[in-house]
Amino acid sequence: xxxxxxxxxxxxxxxxxxxxxxxxxxxxxxxxxxxxxxxxxxxxxxxxxxxxxxxxxxxxxxxxxxxxxxxxxxxxxxxxxxxxxxxxxxxxxxxxxxxxxxxxxxxxxxxxxxxxxxxxxxxxxxxxxxxxxxxxxxxxxxxxxxxxxxxxxxxxxxxxxxxxxxxxxxxxxxxxxxxxxxxxxxxxxxxxxxxxxxxxxxxxxxxxxxxxxxxxxxxxx
Amino acid sequence: xxxxxxxxxxxxxxxxxxxxxxxxxxxxxxxxxxxxxxxxxxxxxxxxxxxxxxxxxxxxxxxxxxxxxxxxxxxxxxxxxxxxxxxxxxxxxxxxxxxxxxxxxxxxxxxxxxxxxxxxxxxxxxxxxxxxxxxxxxxxxxxxxxxxxxxxxxxxxxxxxxxxxxxxxxxxxxxxxxxxxxxxxxxxxxxxxxxxxxxxxxxxxxxxxxxxxxxxxxxxx
DNA sequence: TTTCTTCTCCCTGTAAATAGGGAGGCTTCT
DNA sequence: AGAAGCCTCCCTATTTACAGGGAGAAGAAA
Numbered sequence: 001x002x003x004x005x006x007x008x009x010x011x012x013x014x015x016x017x018x019x020x021x022x023x024x025x026x027x028x029x030x031x032x033x034x035x036x037x038x039x040x041x042x043x044x045x046x047x048x049x050x051x052x053x054x055x056x057x058x059x060x061x062x063x064x065x066x067x068x069x070x071x072x073x074x075x076x077x078x079x080x081x082x083x084x085x086x087x088x089x090x091x092x093x094x095x096x097x098x099x100x101x102x103x104x105x106x107x108x109x110x111x112x113x114x115x116x117x118x119x120x121x122x123x124x125x126x127x128x129x130x131x132x133x134x135x136x137x138x139x140x141x142x143x144x145x146x147x148x149x150x151x152x153x154x155x156x157x158x159x160x161x162x163x164x165x166x167x168x169x170x171x172x173x174x175x176x177x178x179x180x181x182x183x184x185x186x187x188x189x190x191x192x193x194x195x196x197x198x199x200x201x202x203x204x205x206x207x208x209x210x211x212x213x214x215x216x217x218x219x220x221x
Numbered sequence: 222x223x224x225x226x227x228x229x230x231x232x233x234x235x236x237x238x239x240x241x242x243x244x245x246x247x248x249x250x251x252x253x254x255x256x257x258x259x260x261x262x263x264x265x266x267x268x269x270x271x272x273x274x275x276x277x278x279x280x281x282x283x284x285x286x287x288x289x290x291x292x293x294x295x296x297x298x299x300x301x302x303x304x305x306x307x308x309x310x311x312x313x314x315x316x317x318x319x320x321x322x323x324x325x326x327x328x329x330x331x332x333x334x335x336x337x338x339x340x341x342x343x344x345x346x347x348x349x350x351x352x353x354x355x356x357x358x359x360x361x362x363x364x365x366x367x368x369x370x371x372x373x374x375x376x377x378x379x380x381x382x383x384x385x386x387x388x389x390x391x392x393x394x395x396x397x398x399x400x401x402x403x404x405x406x407x408x409x410x411x412x413x414x415x416x417x418x419x420x421x422x423x424x425x426x427x428x429x430x431x432x433x434x435x436x437x438x439x440x441x442x
Numbered sequence: 443t444t445t446c447t448t449c450t451c452c453c454t455g456t457a458a459a460t461a462g463g464g465a466g467g468c469t470t471c472t
Numbered sequence: 473a474g475a476a477g478c479c480t481c482c483c484t485a486t487t488t489a490c491a492g493g494g495a496g497a498a499g500a501a502a
Contacts, residue, residue, distance in 0.1 A: 013309070015333040019240025088234075112236040162448060173434065175427040177488065190451050197490075206396040207458090208489075209433040213394060216437045383478065398458065411481050418461075428488090429459075 005029055005124045008045065008053035010036040010070070011086065012062045016109075020057065020086075020116065027117050038062050039070045046079050055120050056081040058103075060089060071101035082123040086112055090133055091217060105129035161202065168195040172208055173215045226250055226345045229266065229274035231257040231291070232307065233283045237330075241278065241307075241337065248338050259283050260291045267300050276341050277302040279324070281310060292322035303344040307333055311354055312438055326350035382423065389416040393429055394436045 007030055009017050017035045024030050033053045036042040039062045045051050060067035067085060074080060084105035085098050095106055104123040107115045108131050115131045122129035161169065171181045178196065182189045200206070203214045228251055232238050238256045245251050254274045257263040260283045266272050281288035288306060295301060305326035306319050316327055325344040328336045329352050336352045343350040382390065392402045403413045421428070424435050 013237070013330040013333070015240045015244065015330060015337075016234070016237050017240070018243055018334060019236040019238070022239055022243040023236065109234040109236060112234070113239060116236075164449065172430060175431045175434075177428070179488080187449095188451055190453090191449075193489080194450080197492090200490080206490095207398070208428075208430050209393060210396045212430040212433045213396075213437065216434065385479065400458080408479095409481055411483090412479075414459080415480080417459080421460080427460095 004031045005055060005120060006031055006033045006053045007055045007057060007120060008033050008035065008042070008081070009057045010039070010042045010062065011057075011059035012037055013059075016059075020112070023113055023116060024120070030117065030120055039066055042070050043073045046074070046081065053081055054124050056083045057086050057116070057120075058083050060085065060087045060094070060098075068097065068101065071098070071103065074102070084116075084119050084123055084129065086116070089217070095134060106134045107131035108133055161199070165195050165199050165202075168192060169199055169211060169215055172196075173212050225252045226276060226341060227252055227254045227274045228276045228278060228341060229254050229256065229263070229302070230278045231260070231263045231283065231288075232278075232280040233258055234280075237280075241333070244334055244337060245341070251338065251341055260287055263291050264294045267295070267302065274302055275345050277304045278307050278337070278341075279304050281306065281308045281315070281319075289318065289322065292319070292324065295323070305337075305340050305344055305350065307337070310438070316355060327355045328352035329354055382420070386416050386420055386423075389413060390420055390432060390436055393417075394433050
């Protein structure tokens with residue numbers, strides 16, 4: 001007799017959680033242990049003694065703490081449930097960032113119903129799991145390589161933004177001009193301009209609008 | 222004996238639809254007739270002879286046609302199911318736009334589970350229905366007024382964007398500069414500048430970044 | 443120690459965006 | 473016949489943004 005797989009679900013839309021539970025409950029090998037509506041609830045739940053789950057279904061967009069921050073917290077604390085990201089985003093950068101943070105699976109909400117049970121069983125078994133569309137965009141980048149099924153960590157390709165660049169980017173999305181940003185951060189205008197230039201280069205966008213769109217899509221704001 | 226309320230659900234995330242069905246099926250007076258995954262499916266379904274629903278649960282973000290366009294289509298064709306918007310967005314402008322397009326209810330995904338059955342019954346009964354958070358932001362604008370329960374249409378406060386302004390806005394979000402936009406639309410640069418000025422004024426934003434953020438938040442792009 | 447990254451600031455330009463104004467032609471509604 | 477809204481284009485002017493380059497200081501890593 002197989003041991004049950006215990007699952008924790010985190011998403012800020014309760015109705016989506018209800019849907020997931022409805023789907024998962026059709027399988028006898030899997031049991032929902034509990035759910036969280038914010039990132040903070042997730043980390044609190046796992047911090048609490050006695051609370052354990054084999055697999056964590058994790059949304060990215062959540063109040064208080066988002067999915068990224070939840071994983072960073074786990075990495076710091078040495079907690080490592082097998083995490084499956086369940087997100088609307090199919091941006092390659094987000095996927096890679098999540099992989100580098102240690103997630104074991106990534107499925108999009110578009111076809112979650114078909115994949116979620118398989119995904120849970122796969123990652124519970126030590127494998128990785130990606131939904132079709134995610135596999136596609138991953139293969140586009142790593143053409144020639146195959147998706148590792150073991151513990152081989154996929155290294156992030158994107159150049160991470162520095163703290164200062166993030167500071168500037170956030171203020172740009174708040175519609176501040178460079179002189180205003182310089183003022184707010186106590187920097188010379190030339191410094192802000194430098195950060196702007198580096199942001200444009202790193203994110204491969206044409207102008208401030210591109211920066212703003214990137215920030216929105218990647219939930220930096 | 223009461224007549225059953227027939228409901229059609231439209232959302233691009235199937236798992237969310239499954240959740241809604243699970244919740245609604247707890248109520249004996251309501252029956253899900255069918256569901257759609259895109260805006261086009263919705264209008265096709267209602268166009269098909271014999272297909273009728275009393276209430277339509279409608280998401281805003283959907284491929285092919287979004288929620289706005291679905292309602293515009295209904296208005297043109299003279300089809301008028303009672304529409305409840307189910308969305309993540311609690312932007313006052315979106316709510317007002319939807320109201321001016323004739324929707325009868327608006328609930329956010331955050332607390333859909335608690336509200337959706339009540340909402341369906343209310344609008345099926347000819348009333349309007351808004352979830353708590355939506356009521357709050359509506360009252361902020363219409364302080365002193367009460368939410369009408371009859372057929373009194375709430376007039377949109379926002380100045381709607383014109384077709385041309387939308388054209389320009391969309392190209393701005395694609396990171397085109399004004400000269401490039403002028404070229405693409407076969408306009409003089411001065412004309413594009415005029416549209417830009419009017420956009421900034423209408424949307425009350427400071428710069429192009431503000432325009433882009435508005436477009437993203439309001440799902441114009 | 444050397445190397446690398448980050449952060450800081452500077453220079454010289456050109457291109458673009460913003461702010462204010464006006465104005466003529468066009469439809470649509472009253 | 474007005475009035476109103478939209479689309480188009482023009483003027484002047486200032487402020488920002490973008491592009492390319494260099495460079496010094498501090499800290500971390502190899």
